[in-house]
Amino acid sequence: MIEQRTLSRKISLSGIGLHSGMAAQMTLHPANPDHGIRFRRTDLGGPVSDIFASVDAVSSLERATTLSNDAGHSVATVEHLIAACRGLGVDNVLVEIDGPEVPIMDGSSLEFCNLLKDCGIVGQSKARNVIRILKPVEVRLGDSMASLKPTGGQMLSLSAQIEFAESAIGTQRKSLVLKPGSFCKELSFARTFACASELESLRARGLALGGSLDNAILVDGDRIINPEGLRRKDEFVRHKLLDAVGDLTLAGGVIAGHYEAVQPGHRLNVDLVSALMARPGAWCWERASSRLDRFLPRRASSASGVSLPI
Template identity: 45%
Template sequence: MQITAETPFKASIVPPSVFKNSADFLSPFSTNAQTVLQCTLKQPITCVGIGLHSGHQVRMTLRPAPVNHGIVFRRSDLPDALPIPARYDNVVCTRLSTVIARADAPDIRVATIEHLMAALHANGIDNALIDIDGPETPVLDGSAAEFDFLIQCAGKTEQDVARVVIEVLRTVRVEDDNGAFAELRPARAGFVLAMSIDFTAGAIGHQRHAMPFTLDRFRQEVGYCRTFVERKEIETLQKMGLARGGSLHNAIVVEGDTVLNPCGLRHPKEFVRHKLMDAVGDLYLAGHTLKAGFMGHKSGHGLNNRLLRSLFSSGENWRLAGQTARNRSEIHAAA
């Protein structure tokens, strides 16, 4: 199946309740004692769209992958390029997006992976191979909703090995000089996220949002929330080679107290909810889902990545739950 960037917004077509009790779309966390298994896609699915920052058209195919494969990107336009695992220690740039590359090939990159990673995380996809014929994922509508729709169309299948969850054992916190911070702390169960932002633009201002991480809550609250920019920043970004594919069709543009998009906002707190969705994607670069509480204030891709690097800097900060057949060092090396 192929879906182009012109495909309409899907949130109203596939409401969250459709999959509420479906075995195909369970939350990444189980509320019962049954072992949660790793999952992959049932079949490949392709989309075509424009890169938000590059402005180039790109074709991307999500493919099933075997157990313990993880989420891996492959540049199909470069036949000799090695696959790039989507993990925190492969992040090479966090300026306005999350960019990954291999240490042995730092110039072969895949950028703006966070929205796709958020949709894969929310749907509990542990293993997938993502072929892409350019340096950046398609922006589609600027949110994770159309990636979520692609995954629904491809379907999801359980595999025969238990899912691995990274349990946070000690509070880990990183900060910036401007008061921004990101923090992970131990949690009794599951994954809970909270985010706050503070912008001088009146249309954005101070916002906060928190939620437990389940597929239903992701779809209802953050998955459809779009990326955003202040109008005064656009010319500067484009001179830097960024935002060349941005438009009112795939981003919210604000000027002072005004939202310039003719259709307005999808939610009054769309800005902070988008930032929380970004965190869902960025934190999946841990290599597995987390059992933790996350709190961010003015946190972006850079702080989110620094937080994971800080988490894994000490074995006393975390432990593994699930798949006891693999030892800790093997899983961390593959994360």
């Protein structure tokens, strides 16, 4: 049995949001089995309902993933934190946050991973909820494509290809099996990136207001503007895989299957998760618990004819 896991104690950090530029402090709390990853805004006053890390809670996908609850309270740019939780096998955590956007830190998941490791992660004597892919599911969006396919294994494997006109990025491919330790070693440090040619339009749309060379790679044609350069030559495609790890976690369980994508983005990834949830025959729960249904995306629980309660 692979146990669900949570933090051994609460832990805090603060920083500014990439898109809003607003400062926020977060405190991550341990949570019970089957709680999942949830966010709670502490700056809104009065009782507020939690915001679930679920595909049904996605309210915006413009350059980042934003989640909202039924009251319209939202938290933006959740993907790098969720990816770190998934990468380190943290299933259950409550994230209290006093602002509208998760701090971007250095633009990667590295500081979240270090925080989670420093804090300590503990097993919860209850089996992890696994979503096993049974049949291929594919989505397309313009020139982008993403798919999930069955594998015999227990792990999520990922493969992505990107192609950019900027020769500093060019064509990059990366494949990875998400086994213990591989997220920290292979993906966690890969930073988000932007092209100089799109900065003005991003800012005109109210995006990237907190962006700087301290929290993003800036590319201009064949040049990397950041004085320190890249952490790896293929840092860009590694970041796309990091984002995919976060976005796929919005399915509400740990996916056992193979993810493959060409030119992926948040919208494509979330479309893929939605398409999967909408096809009950394409997946099943393994070791799902009876308590879980209350916390699953609505479409997921409506597909729970294939659940395997333990």
